[in-house]
Amino acid sequence: MKRPAAASPLATNRSVKIIADPEDDPALRRSADGLARRLNLLATEPAEPSPGMQLAVTPLRLELRINAEHRTRPVCVDFSKLDTSSPAGRSSRQPLAKAVGGRKLVRDTHVVDATAGWGEDAWLLASLGCRVTMIERSPVVAALLADGLERAKQFNSDVAQRISLVVGDACAVLPGIKPQPGVVYLDPMFPVRRSSALERMPMRVLRAVVGDDADAPGLFDAACRAAQRRVVVKRPLRAEPLAPGPVATHKGKGVRYDVYPITARP
Numbered sequence: 627m628k629r630p631a632a633a634s635p636l637a638t639n640r641s642v643k644i645i646a647d648p649e650d651d652p653a654l655r656r657s658a659d660g661l662a663r664r665l666n667l668l669a670t671e672p673a674e675p676s677p678g679m680q681l682a683v684t685p686l687r688l689e690l691r692i693n694a695e696h697r698t699r700p701v702c703v704d705f706s707k708l709d710t711s712s713p714a715g716r717s718s719r720q721p722l723a724k725a726v727g728g729r730k731l732v733r734d735t736h737v738v739d740a741t742a743g744w745g746e747d748a749w750l751l752a753s754l755g756c757r758v759t760m761i762e763r764s765p766v767v768a769a770l771l772a773d774g775l776e777r778a779k780q781f782n783s784d785v786a787q788r789i790s791l792v793v794g795d796a797c798a799v800l801p802g803i804k805p806q807p808g809v810v811y812l813d814p815m816f817p818v819r820r821s822s823a824l825e826r827m828p829m830r831v832l833r834a835v836v837g838d839d840a841d842a843p844g845l846f847d848a849a850c851r852a853a854q855r856r857v858v859v860k861r862p863l864r865a866e867p868l869a870p871g872p873v874a875t876h877k878g879k880g881v882r883y884d885v886y887p888i889t890a891r892p
């Protein structure tokens with residue numbers, strides 16, 4: 627699904643319809659109607675033709691269905707699929723952990739993940755012991771995140787309770803977070819690849835919902851004002867830095883984490 631890069635996430639939401647599945651389940655219909663009201667969307671009447679994207683309230687989870695008529699696999703937030711229990715998964719030597727502060731800083735550090743997306747990095751940081759505030763400005767993505775976080779409480783409440791979610795634009799939310807977080811983490815959408823087939827499915831779906839984060843430089847400035855110790859930015863391995871002057875870079879598979887320390891404020 628293509629849309630102009632500058633369209634706001636709220637405008638895009640109008641093309642997402644909310645359904646209950648099965649549609650004759652009264653409790654699911656009520657949840658779908660409530661969600662539609664909260665997100666300011668219209669719940670789909672059963673007889674309506676299938677729209678481009680559907681947010682489906684099912685007995686197990688909330689899921690986003692793309693081109694429902696083409697039967698593309700639905701997308702949901704499922705933290706149980708992330709590897710945080712193997713030695714590699716929970717290692718404080720992995721590049722994201724090193725970028726956030728390494729073994730000494732990670733535990734109990736308050737990290738604001740200002741570009742939450744599907745919450746994978748936030749979950750990883752919380753698994754390492756950080757307290758994480760996720761900020762997500764797309765109400766559709768945020769609804770999927772909230773649903774995933776709620777289900778996560780059933781299989782890993784320790785990690786889930788270290789994460790909170792704020793729905794809104796991080797540029798507006800960050801100045802109000804008190805006390806100031808130690809670290810602000812940014813992972814704006816990467817520049818579009820020449821072959822979009824190389825992008826992971828969940829990221830392709832995310833791009834279809836939220837577009838490109840063309841305003842990321844402004845978000846970087848807001849992050850630098852909000853963080854006490856450092857701002858960390860995830861970038862594709864060979865991309866230009868989001869801002870000049872990272873003092874350290876931790877490389878991972880296909881991505882790198884640029885570290886910008888906060889020097890004394892006037």
Ligand SMILES: C[S@@+](CC[C@H](N)C(=O)[O-])C[C@H]1O[C@@H](n2cnc3c(N)ncnc32)[C@H](O)[C@@H]1O
Binds near residue numbers: 743
């Ligand atoms: C590449 S995704 C992040 C993926 C995430 N790190 C993960 O592990 O799943 C970028 C997300 O940041 C969100 N975003 C971008 N700019 C934002 C802002 N200023 N405020 C809040 N959310 C923002 C987008 O809506 C999108 O969902």
